[in-house]
Structures are given as C-alpha cells and as structure tokens.
Amino acid sequence: MNSIKVGLLGIGTVGGGTFQVLRRNQEDIRGRAGRGIEITMVADLDVERARSIVGDACTVVSDARQVIANPDIDIVVELIGGYGVARSLVLEAIAAGKHVVTANKALLAVHGSEIFAAAREKGVMVAFEAAVAGGIPIIKALREGLTANRIEWIAGIINGTTNFILSEMRGKGLDFATVLKEAQRLGYAEADPTFDIEGVDAAHKATIMSAIAFGIPVQFDRAHVEGITQLQAADIKYAEQLGYRIKLLGIARRRQDVGGIELRVHPTLIPANRLIANVEGAMNAVLVQADAVGTTLYYGKGAGAEPTASAVIADLVDITRLATADPDHRVPHLAFQPEAMNNTPILPMDQVQTAFYLRLRVADQAGVLSRITTILAEHQISIDAVLQRESAEGESQTDLIILTHDTQEGRMTRALQQMQALETVLAPIVALRKEELA
C-alpha cells in the first residue's frame, strides 16, 4: 500500500523531533502501521531553518494553508501552538477532510468542543496524545486502557518546566530565574513561559483529562489555576521537616457527595514517601484512582523534542490504522460517545474538599496558639499537627505551622480572614493545600 502522506505545520522543537524519529525508526513504524508514514510537506515561517532540518526530503513552504490545500496530504500535524492561528488552521484542515494530529493543549482545552464537533461532522480524527504529559501515553490509558472503570480522581505532575524548577530549587538551592532559563534552553518551556510558571499549561492538560475521565465537555474557563511564582523557600523547607514535598499538581476529582467535579491546579503538599513525590526534574507523572483497577501511575518524559515526538507519531500510527474504518467504530475523541457525555458541573473552589498547611508569622507570646485553634474549631476545621519553630534568644516573633485534616475550602477562607485580623498575626498567612493521594 502507498505511504500515508503527512504535512507538518511548524517545525520547531516538537516538529524537528517528529521528523527525526520518524526517519530513524521508519521501518519499525511501517511494520506496525501496515504502511509507511511519510512527511512530504512542511510549513514554517522560518523556511531556511525548516529546510536545514528536512534537507531535500520534502517540500518546504512558509504558508501553512498550502499544506492544507494539497490534495495529496492525508494527515495535517499542527505543531505551531497557541489559540490563534492554530485554531483556524486546524478547523480548515478538518473542513478540507484531513485527519489532524496536534500537541496543542492550549487549543484543545479552550476550543476542544468546537474542534471535536467539526471533526465528527466531517468524519475525521483529531488525535492529541502529545498534548497531555508529552511522551507518556496517558490519553491512550485513560481513553482505552481504563475504559472499564469509573474514574474517581486524577492527580498529576503535568508540567515539566515547573517540576524542573521546584526540583532544582529544592535540591541545588538554585534561584527561580536561573532554573527557568535552563528549562527554556532545554526546550521544555512554552513559547510564553508564564503559561508554565502560572499553572496555565498544567490547567490546560488537567482540563483535557477531566473531559476524558468524566465525560464532560472541555471547560478550561472553569479550572482553578495557581502557579509556583508565590511559593516561598521557607515553605518548601517546613514541608520537608513535616514529611511532605511540594509539587504543582493538576487535580480532577469526581465528588459524588455534591454532584460535581473539582478541577484545580496549585502547589500541593504530598507525603514525601509517595512515588509521585519523588518525580524530579522535567519528568511527569499521573496518578489515576479508578474503581476496578485501583491506583495506577504513569511516569515519563512530559516535554522535549523526541519524547513529545513519540506521542505525535503514535497518533500518526493510530490514524494510519484506522483511516479506512467506519468513523462510528473509532475511539471517541473524549472517550465517551457524544450522546453519552454529561454536564456534571465543575465545582467552585469554596466547595473543594482538601487539607491545608498554614504558616503564620506570630508574636511569640502566651495565648496566641489557643486563639488560632479556637478560630479553626469554630469553623469545624480539625488540626492534624502543629509545629512551632523555637524562637532564637531575644526574638519577639516566630513561625507557627499547622496541618489540618480535610475541610471545605470555603470554611478555611473564612477562618483565614479571622486569623489574619488578629493583632498577634504579623504577616500574610501562607495557606497551601495538602493531599494524601491515597
């Protein structure tokens, strides 16, 4: 059979990796896919650089629309990124009857519903394994491997840049800006690195996973998003003393009790002895709790040229195998058949159930602790542990660290307001969420 013909839109980090891996492993890939997979056309604004990567192996153009318009191209791979031009190009490729592969989580988390609906209408596939946790086959696992299960929650380290920053800061004592530059140099960071450090990229990925896990539409605008820029070294140190590590987690959790779904990204204390707490550097890991299988953990490289290319090419092979299948017999984009999707709401943060780590800078005098514990008790928040740093000779203030049991976030917000108003609380209280992940 003839090779399937692929057009790349954008040949930067991921596009370059895809070209190299496809060429290097072409015989094995042909053996698995049943026919060859060949990149025959590439569009990139930087034509010279694109040509230096692909040589004479394929046609290079600057206008992506020339690839979409080419009747010989079967699959369009969008590796440009962003919500803007990428959205138009993907929709145009679908309208032209092309299958699409994309690594663009931003695009799918925001415009996924529109894109998947257009693809269904046209009977084409939109594949996106590279969009979540890069090379880890988590989309495949959630959508196919775990298909028997009712998924209860997902908690993942799904941004390599921030995990790299947290690891290097904790392990080597390096400062934030230096480590971020290194992550950019290694090709982990997004074009706009604020997406990484402010938690937006992780929220894009958590949003996509929540849709697949729970059969709800992709709703990035309902996700709670917090990054690592406000995190202080003192809290990383105190967490460690208490047996915890701080990780930026993306969490999607089904809440049977209130009929909703938690969707949130924030720095989180997790017990240091959990496998996921020991995922370091740019590595990603996703922990999934499901009713039949129990807990499963997926670990690997979530960013970088070849790990991400691995996922892009897996999608190309899937499409190659299924291109001639009846569209109704393919795996649905979001795991559930469109008519089986539901509208379970994403909960506001004040209904989220979680434990807390609190750090209060307090006056070192009698009665302070009891006033604070009284406020927590009044809001029905129970305390798990207290750590009071010994104040040095002559010091008039000290740090008080409190770990709580699970509570409703709304209660904690109200308790924090009251504690902050105490005269003996001398600085803004640090409140971080804590998850046992068991």
Ligand SMILES: NC(=O)c1ccc[n+]([C@@H]2O[C@H](COP(=O)([O-])OP(=O)(O)OC[C@H]3O[C@@H](n4cnc5c(N)ncnc54)[C@H](O)[C@@H]3O)[C@@H](O)[C@H]2O)c1
């Ligand atoms: N880098 C990673 O590790 C990684 C991992 C997973 C997913 N992703 C996603 O993959 C996509 C690509 O990321 P990247 O790191 O390869 O980005 P990149 O910036 O390295 O590459 C993008 C390429 O697209 C080209 N381009 C920009 N606008 C264009 C246009 N209008 N027409 C044609 N070409 C255009 C640029 O010249 C560049 O070569 C993004 O959606 C990103 O979020 C990246």
Ligand SMILES: N[C@@H](CCO)C(=O)O
């Ligand atoms: N910027 C992303 C790339 C992979 O999606 C990260 O650091 O994980």
Ligand code: NA
């Ligand atoms: Na993946």
